Amino acid sequence: MMHPAWRDACLKVLLGGRRAQLAVIPEGNTRVWSCSHDRGFHTSPSSRAAQRAQAPAMEDYPSEVIRNFSIIAHIDHGKSTLADRLLELTGTVPKLRKDNQQVLDKLKVERERGITVKAQTASMFYSYMNKRYLLNLIDTPGHVDFSWEVARSLAACQGALLLVDATQGVQAQTLSVFHVAKEKGLVIVPILNKIDLPAAQPELMAAQMQSTFGVDPSDILHISAKTGKGIENVLQAIIERIPPPASASAKNDNRLKAFLFDSSYDRYRGVISLVSIQSGVLQKGDRIQSMATSKRYEVTDLGIMSPEEKPTASLREGQVGWMVCGMKDSAEAHVGDTMHRVGETVEPMPGFKLAKAMVYAGIFPVDSNDFVKLEESIKRLTLTDRSVTVSRESSTALGQGCRLGFLGTLHMDVFRQRLEDEYDANVIITAPTVPYKVIYRDREQLVSNPTDFPDVTDTSNKVVEVQEPVVNASIIVPEEYLGEMMDLCFAHRAEEMDYRYLDVSGVTSSRILLKAVMPLSEIVTDFFDKLKSRSSGFASFDYEDAGYKASNLAKMVFLINGKPVDALALIVHRSAEQAVGRAWVKKLHKVIPRQLFEVPIQAAIGKKIVARETLSAMRADVTAGLYGGHHERKLKHLENQKESKRRMKKIGSVDLPQEAFFDILSSKS
Numbered sequence: 001m002m003h004p005a006w007r008d009a010c011l012k013v014l015l016g017g018r019r020a021q022l023a024v025i026p027e028g029n030t031r032v033w034s035c036s037h038d039r040g041f042h043t044s045p046s047s048r049a050a051q052r053a054q055a056p057a058m059e060d061y062p063s064e065v066i067r068n069f070s071i072i073a074h075i076d077h078g079k080s081t082l083a084d085r086l087l088e089l090t091g092t093v094p095k096l097r098k099d100n101q102q103v104l105d106k107l108k109v110e111r112e113r114g115i116t117v118k119a120q121t122a123s124m125f126y127s128y129m130n131k132r133y134l135l136n137l138i139d140t141p142g143h144v145d146f147s148w149e150v151a152r153s154l155a156a157c158q159g160a161l162l163l164v165d166a167t168q169g170v171q172a173q174t175l176s177v178f179h180v181a182k183e184k185g186l187v188i189v190p191i192l193n194k195i196d197l198p199a200a201q202p203e204l205m206a207a208q209m210q211s212t213f214g215v216d217p218s219d220i221l222h223i224s225a226k227t228g229k230g231i232e233n234v235l236q237a238i239i240e241r242i243p244p245p246a247s248a249s250a251k252n253d254n255r256l257k258a259f260l261f262d263s264s265y266d267r268y269r270g271v272i273s274l275v276s277i278q279s280g281v282l283q284k285g286d287r288i289q290s291m292a293t294s295k296r297y298e299v300t301d302l303g304i305m306s307p308e309e310k311p312t313a314s315l316r317e318g319q320v321g322w323m324v325c326g327m328k329d330s331a332e333a334h335v336g337d338t339m340h341r342v343g344e345t346v347e348p349m350p351g352f353k354l355a356k357a358m359v360y361a362g363i364f365p366v367d368s369n370d371f372v373k374l375e376e377s378i379k380r381l382t383l384t385d386r387s388v389t390v391s392r393e394s395s396t397a398l399g400q401g402c403r404l405g406f407l408g409t410l411h412m413d414v415f416r417q418r419l420e421d422e423y424d425a426n427v428i429i430t431a432p433t434v435p436y437k438v439i440y441r442d443r444e445q446l447v448s449n450p451t452d453f454p455d456v457t458d459t460s461n462k463v464v465e466v467q468e469p470v471v472n473a474s475i476i477v478p479e480e481y482l483g484e485m486m487d488l489c490f491a492h493r494a495e496e497m498d499y500r501y502l503d504v505s506g507v508t509s510s511r512i513l514l515k516a517v518m519p520l521s522e523i524v525t526d527f528f529d530k531l532k533s534r535s536s537g538f539a540s541f542d543y544e545d546a547g548y549k550a551s552n553l554a555k556m557v558f559l560i561n562g563k564p565v566d567a568l569a570l571i572v573h574r575s576a577e578q579a580v581g582r583a584w585v586k587k588l589h590k591v592i593p594r595q596l597f598e599v600p601i602q603a604a605i606g607k608k609i610v611a612r613e614t615l616s617a618m619r620a621d622v623t624a625g626l627y628g629g630h631h632e633r634k635l636k637h638l639e640n641q642k643e644s645k646r647r648m649k650k651i652g653s654v655d656l657p658q659e660a661f662f663d664i665l666s667s668k669s
Ligand SMILES: Nc1nc2c(ncn2[C@@H]2O[C@H](COP(=O)(O)OP(=O)(O)OP(=O)(O)O)[C@@H](O)[C@H]2O)c(=O)[nH]1
Pocket: 073, 074, 075, 076, 077, 078, 079, 080, 081, 082, 100, 102, 105, 114, 115, 116, 141, 142, 143, 193, 194, 195, 196, 197, 223, 224, 225, 226, 227
């Protein structure tokens, strides 16, 4: 039997710290497992050979005994806990997690924030009615920013467990993931979780699910993922209700067709792709070709995730697993790509819309000497998060940095936190902006950096119109907060507001679904925080892209002693220019150190000054004489001064410490 300490160490490495850089060599055990910065892990060659010897015979699992499914739910409704229970009940992982530490949630930020960022896949074997089944769980993240990951995970499934917390009911994210799953034609298994809690209202919530999703209440499973109650019924429902993957081998003359739906990067082995086999058989040594790039590869290793990598001799029609084929760069692995055998042809899979960056920000090192290190860290992180776009940016105020595009603000926060946690990076991040469309008389330009935004008040720039991205926002909230929510939305330029009751009539504190069209720029800053505080934490929020709309926007520039500071430029709606201008100059006034002369701080739109504060001059040198006398102290002082000079930025004749930008940009207005 495995020593508990060793088992825990393994689990921590394999499951708890997928991206942590560590190797564990337990006492008295020569086996070495190590994790790199991504999800992949490695075993020594001898242990890989041992694993291969006891690898599951994949030929014993034809399509009809395979079920590919996902769990979809709002944040915190219990996806990861349910996944853990399924892994335990099928014997895929030992029953052990007394501390309720999750098996599939891995990143440090995921644990700290209690959210899942990157989807995980796990294959389970389960006997039911004298038949052995292969159940492939494809875990999905639960936040609006990661709906792209949800969509791509669902493309490899035939069914989804729709999990709803019996104390909270349907939430905004439940609705949006449900629609994605429905669109993909998946069979939905509705489940009410957390029925062990005294506050659970299963009947009420079942009625709500019926009215919202049209599901029959008698089809809804009642479970507690925490205590394990009802989990067997979930496994049974997966087998009985979700169809097996359709067999396409006959149609394709048994030709290999593999759908690449996710990838990760491993320092030692290169790209590890997750594939779903649509037809034929994939084996080690196979020569395969990508339909997206026409590049050819040789399969060097493959297997299933269970939940760690288990090598197998083959992967067959309907099965889901990992493959290594000598891709050196993660850019070669196109999510949505179809792979086939060299010399054979197959119909390509429909593929995916590329993830679109919706929020942009500049990232600069606090110490400009750290740029090379920062860029290297960003590069390494983007290997595990391909949805981030990166380009170089340089600013007179902040020096050399990178401009990054994110799927949303949470995505940006998670990325920054990972950068700080995993790479020890001390960074300044500029105010987030959305991509604006500037229509000129003769052309159109997408602007994702305020520095590039033209002065619309200057007619010689020939700007006809400025458009901004808008979203369809959904808020679910108990009815007593409806007024507050409507006020909040109005204050953020919401239009086309509309609402409806989600609960059947006669319920006290019924839930309302409030819908509105809102500018994306209004929700990328602190909208979510305000929503939570003004609804005492009860509101849930989700949004989807709704295209572009013309808007009255302009660039606001901040001048310190008459000189513009590029890193602080903002795009504002003209109706808010006074308020925004005043708030920012106040903030700058607080943070900028006093100089030997008076410094005006101004906010300007075009040539018009909309707000101003004046920083009074520093009085005569009060520190003179303080350092007199002691030679060593004097030297130390000079040393310190040199160090802080190095970090100073000159804006005209004003000296600004780099840290001041950090304070300005990280504090909320
Ligand atoms: N009492 C009770 N608590 C539960 C149950 N299922 C999950 N929880 C708790 O609810 C919290 C959220 O559960 P998770 O499994 O992390 O939720 P999740 O849906 O994976 O969340 P994301 O990863 O953010 O998408 C955790 O504190 C769990 O311990 C349950 O059946 N009963």
